[in-house]
Amino acid sequence: MKMNRLIIFVFLLSQSFLFAQSKEVLFTIDNHPYYTDEFVRVYNKNLDLVKDDSQKNLDNYLELFLGYKLKVEKANKIGLQNSVNYQNELKSYRNQLSKNYVNDSKVTNELVQEAYNRVQKEVRASHILVLVDEGATPEDTLKAYNKILDIKKRIDNGEDFVKVAQQFSEDPSVKENNGDLGYFSAFRMVYPFENAAFKTNVGQVSKPFRTRFGYHLVKVVDKRDNRGEVTVAHIMILKPSAADAQLEAKAKQTIDDIYQKIQQGEGFESLANQFSEDKSSAQKGGVLQRFGSGQLSSEEFENVAFSLQNKNDISKPFQSQFGWHIVKLIDKHPVQALADMKSELEDKVRKDERSLLITNSLAKKLRTKYTYTKEQKLLNQIKTMVTDDFYSQTWEIPQNKKEINDLLLTINKTKKVYSIIFLKYIHTQQKSNIKTRPISKLVDELFEKFIDEQLIAYYNDNLENEFPDFKYVMDEYRDGLLLFDLMDREIWTRAKTDTTGIKVYYNANLNKYQWKKRYGVDIFSSTDKAMIEKAQNFLKKGKSIEYIKEKLNKDGKIHIMVKSGLFEEDYDILPQYQNLSKGVATIVSKDKYYFVVNVLDVKEAGPKDFNDCKGKVISDYQQYLENNWVDELKKEFDIKINQDVFQTVKKQLQH
Incomplete structure (x- = not known):
């Protein structure tokens, strides 16, 4: 599901928040209160977005807002919020949104400056790839590393890069491009690859480096100024x-x-x-x-x-x-000045692998922002549980130790982290091929990384408390996802599958699905009036399109072009004619062109066959169902509007 699925209601179009006010109950739906501050916020932020002036009318807007909340109430009533897919998707959206808050401005600015410097140039490079998965075993990783080293030796010894790429590169595209990636600038490649390309001189081959795809060698063929x-x-x-x-x-x-x-x-x-x-x-x-x-x-x-x-x-x-x-x-x-590109570059940095550098910097700051305590005695006991089997990726968490579920870490006196969580973390880190020895030193190293992750997780979990705008957006995501699932179930799927209802709606609204008068025509055009007159004469004599083009398009000049088809009466130059009938029409002009039309067939205005307008009918039927649905929901739920409070809000907003 893509982010644009949320754009199903005007309340979900913006992340700007203009002002809040004291909370009073505006209305209730089955005793569930909805407050004035939310109503004021969404009304103000959407004033410039709505195109229909009627929606700016506060009475009409209250109806829209109420209808929206009725749909959310319906979604919760039938349990859509308990769907595993919904929960996973909401979590995914939250993770995506939180990236805007997990930030370090100093590191971000450095990365933006680096990216801007690189944007000035374009690099043409070829590469050789030896595939190895991020979670590969140490044996497979070492095998891949040794292979890329052997390839590098061949090149250092004078073998042609292209021939070596053809023989050894595991990039599937090498058969077509010989490893040539063409020109690229910043953000076009994964960050480690970009680093290698920009740091390698023209004509040189980089040292082996790793990305999530495997080990690479890059040969920089050329560098030039960015063409913009x-x-x-x-x-x-x-x-x-x-x-x-x-x-x-x-x-x-x-x-x-x-x-x-x-x-x-x-x-x-x-x-x-x-x-x-x-x-x-x-x-x-x-x-x-x-x-x-x-x-x-x-x-x-x-x-x-x-x-x-x-x-x-x-x-x-x-x-x-x-x-x-x-x-x-x-x-x-051309490439813009940094001031003009900064916002765009910041957004790209946050979405790029560079963001890991920002996250690491944030962890350092959170160590001073939050208090945390660790149980050193328990940590020492955990060190005795972890054995050298870790290095062979065969270590398992002991099952008979009572310390496994003891409290190990406390953050801000509220978040409790138990030893089993850290032990599971250690278990997963075996695939990282960490070589630190002895094992006690490795556990200390992993525990520091674990603290960083737990601090960031705590910070992330509390974004709603630290940033009101984050909370507002998450509330809207939550309602928007529910509303999408509800609309899909109650309206969109029904409109597509209710064949009887669709046909009934089509027959009842046949006046909306009408063909205009249509003509089967050959439309001849030219900028030379004499040529279009000759074409008209040929048409009157029954000559074919091919014959006319052959006679008039001579001596390397194209005087006549032709377009043929069945078109409605308002198509292109057809409105220039009145009372078209079969046969060759008169000559008309438009935008420095002259036209003559040969009418082969005439179809009178009339109703479209259902299959000719099925998509439009289904769309209109969906809208019909939705318009009537809100009225049904008003009957299903008990609604109480506090009119005195609403009048106060109106005075505030109209002031």
């Missing part, structure tokens, strides 16, 4: 799905024809809209979301895009693994 990002538009003709020389030639001819029309002065955006087969961008004139090096899956496309120097420069047609393209430069976005 670009915004481009493109026109794309897709590569045929199957190898077919004739279809490939047709695709190439189409892109060449389009390029010729651009050279003749026709508008890039209009041609993209008409002919680009990238449906996600065609309707936007071919404009793509801005990107930087290494963000697209086509290096050819990136290189052409970045090679364009001035706004509105247009490339020649070129081929990528996806098809043929023409690219137009919209804008270039």
Whole structure:
């Protein structure tokens, strides 16, 4: 489940909190009180977010708020809060949110500065990977380490990096790229890999290093200034799905024809809209979301895009693994100043492996923030329980020791940590291949790490008490997840599976599902009026599209383009005509283009077949069910609104 599942109600759209007020009961649902401070908070924070002015009306907003809480009450009533999936998901969201609070500003600022320095550059590197799992046995880890050392010796002795990569690298992509990762900047690779790449000189090979994937060697091929990002538009003709020389030639001819029309002065955006087969961008004139090096899956496309120097420069047609393209430069976005990027970089640092450095720093601060006491005598007894079997990963927790369940650690006089927890921690650490000796020293080392983890866990568990805004967001997550599960059960699933109800709703609302008048047409376009007149004459003589294009697109110039299909009467240039009928229409003009339409078929306005509008019907049926559902909930629960309190709140908010 993704975070955007929570955006199911306007109350869950923001984490800003403007102000609170003294708590009074605004209303009760089955004697469960809901308070004015929450109502005021959510109303204020959403004032600028709601588009419907009616929701800003406090009486209407109270109805929305009440309806929302009724749904939450229903979810709790039927026990959705007890679902294991719900509990796990809520825990996952809390873990995600808490990362914003488990922070050390000094370390964060250092990491942000390091990242900004690296963002100035792009590194091109190749690598060799020897796979080894993070939890691998010492034997397997040593085997992998020795293998990467042997590979490093081969390279140091003069063997070609690419040939060695082809022979020994366990990265599956090596067969396609020979280990070449292309250009990348900060945050594109896992942090240890990024460190090795940026700290290795051009032409050099790094020392072996480990990531969660295994052991690596990196050869830095080049370093260059970061090209920043670009915004481009493109026109794309897709590569045929199957190898077919004739279809490939047709695709190439189409892109060449389009390029010729651009050279003749026709508008890039209009041609993209008409002919680009990238449906996600065609309707936007071919404009793509801005990107930087290494963000697209086509290096050819990136290189052409970045090679364009001035706004509105247009490339020649070129081929990528996806098809043929023409690219137009919209804008270039150089790397910003640190002040402008700081917030973005902080967010990336928190989500990156770098965050472990921040966590370690936090643990040191918590040792001074909280009081904690350890039972040294018990710790000494635990040292006698742990044997050298730890090093072979065969040590087991003794079962016959009464000290196993004794109190070992107390934090802030409230959190009690018992010895069994630490013993289990020691048991799990066997896979870490820790070599510290003697065993008593190893236990001391592990106990210090254990204290850090317990302090951070205590801090994390008490975030709601330390940070009111954290508590507010968690309350909203909690309600939002419940509401999503309830809506899925009561509305969305029902709307999809209630075939009888859907059909009844469709028949009762047939006026909402109507085709406009439709025409089966061939639409001819040109910027040359004389050419469109010739096309019109050919059409009147019954000539085919292929014949017309052959006669008019000559001498390396594309004068005529054609689009065919069944379209509603308001499509594209069709509204330019009145009372279209079968046959060749008159010539019309729009946006420097001339058009003539050959009408092959006419379908009168009328109801859509259910299958033609099924998705829309289901969506409308869902909304219908939800609108009536709140009325049903009002009958199910006992609701009491404190009108005097509400009037006081209204005066405060309207002041």
